[in-house]
Amino acid sequence: MNSRASQQYASPRGRRPxxxxxxxALVTTVLAVVLVLALLWGATALAASATTVYKGSGERKxxxxxxxxxxxxxxxxxxxxxxxxxxxxxTLFVIGSTVPRYPSINTEIVKGMSEGLxxxxxxxxxxxxxxxxxNSRLATEIGGGTDAFTRLTGARTVPLFxxxxxxxxxxxxxxxxxxxxxxxVLWDVDPRDWDGKSASAIADHVVSxxxxxxxxxxxxxxxxxxxxxxxxxxxxRAKGYELVTVSEMLKGSRLFLDVxxxxxxxxxxxxxxxxxxxxxxxxxYFGPYDSITRAQVAKVASLVGGIHTGAVEGIDSPRFxxxxxxxxxxxxxxxxxxxxxxxxxxxxxxxxxxxxxxTLVFNPNKPINRVQLATILARMVRQFKGYPAxxxxxxxxxxxxxxxxxxxxxxxxxxxxxGLMTGSSSGDFAPWAGARRDHVxxxxxxxxxxxxxxxxx
Numbered sequence: 456m457n458s459r460a461s462q463q464y465a466s467p468r469g470r471r472p473x474x475x476x477x478x479x480a481l482v483t484t485v486l487a488v489v490l491v492l493a494l495l496w497g498a499t500a501l502a503a504s505a506t507t508v509y510k511g512s513g514e515r516k517x518x519x520x521x522x523x524x525x526x527x528x529x530x531x532x533x534x535x536x537x538x539x540x541x542x543x544x545x546t547l548f549v550i551g552s553t554v555p556r557y558p559s560i561n562t563e564i565v566k567g568m569s570e571g572l573x574x575x576x577x578x579x580x581x582x583x584x585x586x587x588x589x590n591s592r593l594a595t596e597i598g599g600g601t602d603a604f605t606r607l608t609g610a611r612t613v614p615l616f617x618x619x620x621x622x623x624x625x626x627x628x629x630x631x632x633x634x635x636x637x638x639x640v641l642w643d644v645d646p647r648d649w650d651g652k653s654a655s656a657i658a659d660h661v662v663s664x665x666x667x668x669x670x671x672x673x674x675x676x677x678x679x680x681x682x683x684x685x686x687x688x689x690x691x692r693a694k695g696y697e698l699v700t701v702s703e704m705l706k707g708s709r710l711f712l713d714v715x716x717x718x719x720x721x722x723x724x725x726x727x728x729x730x731x732x733x734x735x736x737x738x739x740y741f742g743p744y745d746s747i748t749r750a751q752v753a754k755v756a757s758l759v760g761g762i763h764t765g766a767v768e769g770i771d772s773p774r775f776x777x778x779x780x781x782x783x784x785x786x787x788x789x790x791x792x793x794x795x796x797x798x799x800x801x802x803x804x805x806x807x808x809x810x811x812x813x814t815l816v817f818n819p820n821k822p823i824n825r826v827q828l829a830t831i832l833a834r835m836v837r838q839f840k841g842y843p844a845x846x847x848x849x850x851x852x853x854x855x856x857x858x859x860x861x862x863x864x865x866x867x868x869x870x871x872x873x874g875l876m877t878g879s880s881s882g883d884f885a886p887w888a889g890a891r892r893d894h895v896x897x898x899x900x901x902x903x904x905x906x907x908x909x910x911x912x
Contacts, residue, residue, distance in 0.1 A: 504631070507641065508701075512667070518665055519671065519704045521548065521640070532563055539566065539567050544703070545572065546701040550578045550579060551579065552580055561604065561608050575601065576601065580602075584619065586627060616634075638705065642672035643669060644669045649674045654683040655686065711740055713740050723900040724893060733892075743892055746889045756831055759903065762798050774817075778797075802838065803838065804835060833866035836870065846873075849869075857884070858884055
């Protein structure tokens with residue numbers, strides 16, 4: 456899966472194959488062989504179908520206004536501007552083939568996203584009827600809208616998919632799940648704004664059928680939808696409804712929509728967020744299975760290790776030329792990533808690597824792998840908790856790690872013996888595999904619970 460650009464985090468959608476042909480082949484294989492062994496963390500995962508939803512919970516007085524079909528520039532801009540003017544939160548489902556045609560619509564959507572109003576889900580590549588397509592063709596269609604939108608804007612999207620015409624079946628849901636979409640979003644209120652109804656008729660239909668948890672389907676290409684927006688917004692609010700995105704509605708009282716509180720990873724994420732050591736992409740998504748960069752881990756290590764200070768230090772003596780110092784609109788230095796990397800480096804938790812010209816670089820945006828994470832964790836254990844340099848000095852059975860390079864063997868052996876990071880049942884550690892955001896949350900909570908070292912002497 457393609458990563459979504461963000462200053463600090465990748466997309467909630469995770470990773471998708473960069474080639475559509477590769478993705479189609481992968482989905483066909485996944486559907487044929489559903490069981491996948493997650494050896495790195497001793498778990499078994501299933502490729503789950505996307506969950507189909509028509510409405511949200513009836514316990515909250517919320518309504519989700521959703522808009523499809525970015526196919527008419529003038530009408531689309533009018534709807535988006537009406538939503539922004541009336542401070543309406545909305546979920547937009549975009550078609551991939553039309554995303555490049557109307558950059559002004561994309562720009563307006565991004566403005567709304569920056570204001571915290573819009574989220575963007577997928578409405579397929581070409582707006583085909585999906586139920587009659589092969590699995591490989593489904594894989595080229597599903598995700599096409601969000602792929603195109605991110606490719607052109609760099610903005611994040613959400614793991615919500617709406618099938619064109621509402622046409623779906625179990626295969627569509629299965630492929631959507633394999634493509635990284637958690638929910639297949641349909642609707643239970645449809646004013647049919649696409650057939651030329653007046654603004655008042657559209658608003659009357661929606662308001663008269665409003666109920667707790669309603670998901671309303673409308674269209675950016677509707678002839679009178681823009682004029683209906685302020686009418687709907689004012690009347691629904693007068694009835695006490697909160698206008699929310701689909702993700703907000705589905706999340707309910709959960710911390711994040713994509714995190715389960717029943718797993719170790721979910722519990723670790725909750726703790727890390729509550730204690731201020733990590734955060735999500737926004738209030739709805741954490742991205743537990745996404746990769747995490749070297750700069751992000753430096754930040755987490757600095758915070759968890761207790762070495763972070765509020766002041767930005769070392770501005771005149773940066774340790775790495777490739778770690779930028781950003782400033783806000785007032786010219787004040789921004790902590791991330793510069794300050795956190797500086798602090799972690801000063802404490803010896805992170806180091807750079809030689810560049811072609813001999814200077815040390817940090818590669819802050821490069822995803823961190825398991826052996827690098829283990830090394831940082833081992834340094835924290837030694838420096839902040841007083842543990843010895845090697846696992847052999849602990850006076851307990853040493854963990855077996857069979858595939859770790861010699862230079863990192865002491866670090867990996869130490870954290871494995873302490874139970875902070877583990878490998879597979881065969882003893883392999885998979886050092887070059889990428890670490891995930893939930894992995895980092897788990898190992899850091901284990902570190903927090905590790906008592907200071909006490910010698911047996």
